[in-house]
Amino acid sequence: MEHLPELVEFAAQCVRESGGDAGALHDIRLAVGEVCANVIEHGYTGERRGSITIETTTTAERLVVRIEDDGEVFDPSGLPPPDTGSDWRRREPGNLGWHLVYGVMDEVTHEPRGDRGNVVILAKRIGPASASAPETG
Amino acid sequence: METSVDRRGDVIIVHISGSMDGLTAEDLQHVFSSEMEAGRRDLVADLGAVDYTSSAGLRVLLGTMKHARSHDGDLRLARPRPEVLKVLKLSGFTRILMVFDTVDDAVASFG
Numbered sequence: 001m002e003h004l005p006e007l008v009e010f011a012a013q014c015v016r017e018s019g020g021d022a023g024a025l026h027d028i029r030l031a032v033g034e035v036c037a038n039v040i041e042h043g044y045t046g047e048r049r050g051s052i053t054i055e056t057t058t059t060a061e062r063l064v065v066r067i068e069d070d071g072e073v074f075d076p077s078g079l080p081p082p083d084t085g086s087d088w089r090r091r092e093p094g095n096l097g098w099h100l101v102y103g104v105m106d107e108v109t110h111e112p113r114g115d116r117g118n119v120v121i122l123a124k125r126i127g128p129a130s131a132s133a134p135e136t137g
Numbered sequence: 138m139e140t141s142v143d144r145r146g147d148v149i150i151v152h153i154s155g156s157m158d159g160l161t162a163e164d165l166q167h168v169f170s171s172e173m174e175a176g177r178r179d180l181v182a183d184l185g186a187v188d189y190t191s192s193a194g195l196r197v198l199l200g201t202m203k204h205a206r207s208h209d210g211d212l213r214l215a216r217p218r219p220e221v222l223k224v225l226k227l228s229g230f231t232r233i234l235m236v237f238d239t240v241d242d243a244v245a246s247f248g
Contacts, residue, residue, distance in 0.1 A: 029156075029189050033189075093195060093200075099192075104224075
């Protein structure tokens with residue numbers, strides 16, 4: 001988890017270089033942070049080491065972030081929706097992370113990498129554009 | 138993330154800056170837990186300098202609010218930036234947590 005800020009900051013820098021506004025910067029940081037934290041917590045449960053690779057691609061109007069890991073296969077589209085309506089006494093925070101990812105991104109796709117590993121692709125409209133680069137953490 | 142704590146009467150104000158995420162949530166929980174263990178249950182989280190909160194940060198806010206209310210106190214939020222407020226709304230937290238535009242308003246709400 002100690003490398004989480006580096007992964008988030010890499011994606012944030014890509015938004016800045018692409019001319020994204022404060023809203024896009026926030027949403028990308030949030031979504032990348034949630035996806036990577038989920039991989040670290042659940043994809044590599046009990047493992048001391050694991051890789052997460054982030055690549056970004058920008059076009060004239062949007063930023064696409066590709067997050068790849070070698071952890072346990074996990075399909076977020078099968079998750080039940082979180083509880084966002086109960087009384088505070090019964091409210092539980094489960095599944096909020098992916099709910100936020102879907103809520104702030106324009107597109108979210110997941111593909112398993114065979115028996116182990118995942119590819120999550122996040123897309124967000126950001127406006128004017130420029131760069132792309134990969135980083136492994 | 139950095140935190141600092143102020144006290145106004147019986148109300149504790151926790152000023153938070155930076156990111157509330159999986160890396161910092163434990164530290165934030167410790168700050169709130171320390172205050173509650175000392176018997177202080179009327180809490181304000183000043184979010185004015187929070188860049189973003191992930192689900193890990195939301196879990197801390199929810200757990201703290203539940204604990205405070207179960208001891209006749211409350212956790213109330215102040216000054217969330219528009220992006221953070223959006224996340225609070227997406228999560229349904231604005232239905233169960235009181236959110237104020239200023240720290241003064243949040244403190245005054247405890248009466």
